[in-house]
Amino acid sequence: MTTAFFVTGTDTEVGKTTIASALLHAARLAGLSTAAAKPVASGCELTAEGLRNDDALALLDECSLSMRYQQVNPFAFEPAIAPHLAAREAGVELTVAQLLQPVRDMLALKADFSVVEGAGGWRVPLAGREALSDLAIQLGLPVILVVGVRLGCINHALLSAEAIERDGLQLAGWVANIVDPATSRLQENLETLTERLAAPCLGQVPRLETASPAEVAHFLDLRALKASSFES
Template structure:
């Protein structure tokens, strides 16, 4: 049965794309088909083919079948600012329903694993009424939380996990991503997170030179998500 997950984080710039791409890579190594959606991306470059986002391109590279860029990143915004502000300045109306439609279309492709990567954290606004959490609720899929290891991460992780549960979604697992190698008492923080987050830890990822999907995937333990190495459809 196809598996689908919504990827969120404790904040922006804490490695959601790095982990999402590594998850897709790990699935492909098991012989599984993969697909991805980054419904909205702010901070896109102008190219001859149109606006392109580095994170969405990284996800596209880990999809097992060729997918049009627009199918992966249907709403591309140039300014690297909060998406609801970037969208308003670009004259684009962001709603959870609008962003959910391309996700459902991607789900219909039936890939063994499909990931939907959010932007920023759980409560990033889409408009004056809705946040990314409303999109996750529309989709109804389990959530993977990327925890950026730095001072304050315990509070951010617990608050995000509480919000996910309050919004009626299941936290399928979490990944600790080392974004501050100088963090004091990192191991103690990890021990606290393991005790207090009521979901499996899927891996502790150190700073990896180049951050390639293959190198990051080596630090993930994904049997809880992907099942045994024989593959999901066997």
Template sequence: MNSFFVTGTDTDVGKTRIAASLLYLARQREMSTAAVKPVAAGCEQTAGGLRNDDALRLQGQCYPSLSYDAVNPVALEPAIAPHIAAQQLEQSLELGQLLRATRKTLATNADFALVEGAGGWRVPLNDDSTLADLAVHLNLPVILVVGVRLGCISHALLTAEAIVHDGLPIAGWVANVIDPSVSCCAENIDSLKARLPAPCLGVVPFCDKTDPADLAPFLQLPSLLDAL
């Protein structure tokens, strides 16, 4: 099984649309797929319970299909940092709880599986743990989504440094252009290619499209699998 942890240089850098597109590519290669977003904030009440748009997009690329709870075991309604949302709801986010739920879904032994974090690498779960601890305990190689905008080089290099410091390999990274007016876009990406300790899995241009079929042509799944 090829399993990876997906993180980003910040929140709103396109982790989910990249993750969903990679899952789509795996399905095109007739691979079974699974995804977990262990904790999601910014959920809406529905007839079926709390639902998060990002988790639903991941669920839509899982084959065989998975229940919503298997994809997103902890759903929080406030659209704020997960640990603050949990505090406001008088709930607790426990690393052990998230590990058990994530491992249960990964135990389906899909050919290709992704665990998507929330926000960046050091997002807190509680006073003692962060989502980085989840990745470390799962011992998963990391896919880094870089939101290409002003300041992205430092953000990307610092995130990569933290991942490596925590003992995990970076399997690859994706340049996702999120600012259409960013100066010297190509030069920024070239600088990242020269400095990040992992292969670039693709450059996704700025666009309003979110359908994985539209974004998949910009990504390279074989390069990711070869990184293992």
């Protein structure tokens, strides 16, 4: 049985990669093979091997199947700005069509558990009128939403969930990543999210000093994913 998910967030800097890497780690602990893709990344560092992105490298570290960096992150840009702006500055027209094949190649590896990590939130722009959400739609993948728990997160989470479902995709689950532990009425916020999001919560991740995939994985439960998210 193989399964793949598109991981998105309620905003940028909400811990998408932390959660995506931890999901992969949890899958490996369960004895599953893993693969991942972050099709587009900005904020990359120029190295002797070429542009490298820390988030993509974190995902690559949790892939049990043998993968090259370019298979995980085919489009890498140096400026830490919106991907479509970084691509434009590099003279690249960043379209869904360009992103589709590399991701399909990753999915063709048939890992037991795969993730495709987006950039920022659900409606991150690409070239023209396209958005990164169009890639998820083309792939038809169920979605895992990372909610950065802080002031305003309920509105961001509910709007993101609405958009995902309106686009015809299944919200398979969500993760409460507590980025601001000083959030007023934290428990009440978590209860409201649980009541209003029509998908299982895969875990509540506290603010950790060292948020390694191994440590974060302890707060996640892959069994909470709906059975209909899995395809044989």
